[in-house]
Amino acid sequence: MxxxxxxxxxxxxxxxxxxxxxxxxxxxxxxxxxxxxxxxxxxxxxxxxxxxxxxxxxxxxxxxxxxxxxxxxxxxxxxxxxxxxxxxxxxxxxxxxxxxxxxxxxxxxxxxxxxxxxxxxxxxxxxxxxVPTAGVAALQALRALGVRAGEHVLVNGASGGVGTFAVQVAKSMGAEVTATCSTAKVETVRSLGADHVVDYTREDVATLDARYDRILDAAGSHSLREYGRVLAPGGSYVMVGGPTRRFLTTLLVGPLRSLVGRRRFETFVLHPDRDDLARVLDLVASGDVDPxxxxxxxxxxxxxxxxxxxxxxxxxxxxxxxx
Structure with a gap:
């Protein structure tokens, strides 16, 4: 072969x-x-x-x-x-x-x-x-965040493999989704169902007045301090992708920052699971998710x-x- x-x-x-x-x-x-x-x-x-x-x-x-x-x-x-x-x-x-x-x-x-x-x-x-890696990672990360219907979710790095799935899976959970991406990818991300799209070349999401209940970070483009400014009290943040240095920092510092301010900061590691894979494939088959x-x-x-x-x-x- x-x-x-x-x-x-x-x-x-x-x-x-x-x-x-x-x-x-x-x-x-x-x-x-x-x-x-x-x-x-x-x-x-x-x-x-x-x-x-x-x-x-x-x-x-x-x-x-x-x-x-x-x-x-x-x-x-x-x-x-x-x-x-x-x-x-x-x-x-x-x-x-x-x-x-x-x-x-x-x-x-x-x-x-x-x-x-x-x-x-x-x-x-x-x-x-x-579907298997990116789709399951998005589902598991959103589950780890504890996303509930009606909550405001920020997907940072929404145009990548995990990000494009995360926007759609979060919408299927009933969340209001804000997504970040570059100028060239704004229309694609908007077509996925994002309620708000932030072009990071023109606006810095970490300086906006909005507050997010959950943040799925697939880019690692900001520090935990910066994310903390836009994460609502009682909210949660999970890092799914980005530079190795920032991932390690989040892994070490996240638990300490989670001890104060009623906010949770975690890293995410994918756990392959056939039930989760079947779940995402069902969302694709139903049309709720379009890879x-x-x-x-x-x-x-x-x-x-x-x-x-x-x-x-x-x-x-x-x-x-x-x-």
Whole structure:
């Protein structure tokens, strides 16, 4: 089969398009014929081995442990292990491979049965492939914030993968949503249902008179002190994405700031969950959430897809068509 592989840390230039052995499913595994995958920030972090913690948690100290990147996959079941009971060849499925060795940038991948979610018939494969990481992260982060109907939610960094999902999922929860993005992406973000859109090149959301019950920060563009100015008493803030330095600062300082002022500051770490994935796919199938796909690449173009995402130019998700 064809796959995009790498054996040393570096930029997209260390990736190669190569023929590798097709995997064979174990007793509790399913072999998936990949139809589409999507690219996440985690892919280029793993590719480069930075920050160093990535090597300790997922990769290898000196060289990557997993030769094929890619966590978000949608495809069809090709074969099943003898203990598999819930799926059969031909079934359309979606999964997050981040806890199972990755491998999505390939024509085939083996996955434990317990990681799979049926793909809703109404959702195209490429659309479904955009959901697992970003969609579930948005849902879990909003849940961690404790969002309730009628509350005012700020989504900072609303034009990225997580941000575009967060705006729509928050609206489905009944929240009033303010979203920040750059000038070129204002209309796209407004089309997602945001009640208010702040162009950060013209206005600084941290200096506005508005107060927000919940803040989902997918950009890390302000300090906790600045966010504290616009976070209502009793409100909560969660950092989902942004610079590593600011993430670490929030991780260390957030609990201390949460001790005063009746405001909660936390960092967020995604926990892949098939029930949450199924929930977001249901929102997509119902039309409450419409994943934003910026660009589509072929499997052999994965280096270009990662390069484009890493440059920070993408609006929503970058998808890879495989089959």
């Amino acid at each position: 064809q796959a995009v592989v790498y054996s040393r840390y570096g930029g997209p230039e260390v990736l190669s398009f190569a023929s590798v052995a097709r995997p064979t499913p174990g007793d509790d595994e399913v072999l998936i014929r990949v139809v589409a995958a999507s690219v996440n920030a985690g892919d280029w972090h793993l590719l480069r081995g930075t920050p160093f913690l990535v090597r300790l948690v997922y990769g290898g100290y000196r060289a990557p442990n997993h030769p094929v990147l890619g966590s978000d996959v949608a495809g069809r079941v090709d074969a099943v292990g003898r203990n598999v009971t819930d799926f059969q060849p031909g079934d359309a499925v979606v999964c997050d491979l981040s806890g199972h060795g990755f491998g999505g940038f390939a024509e085939y991948v083996c996955v434990p049965e317990t990681a799979l979610v049926p793909k809703p018939p109404a959702v195209p494969f490429e659309t479904a492939a955009a 934003v796909v910026d660009r589509r690449y072929s499997l052999s173009e994965v280096p270009d897809a990662i390069r484009y995402l890493e440059a920070g130019r993408a609006t929503g998700k970058v998808v890879v068509g495989v089959a």
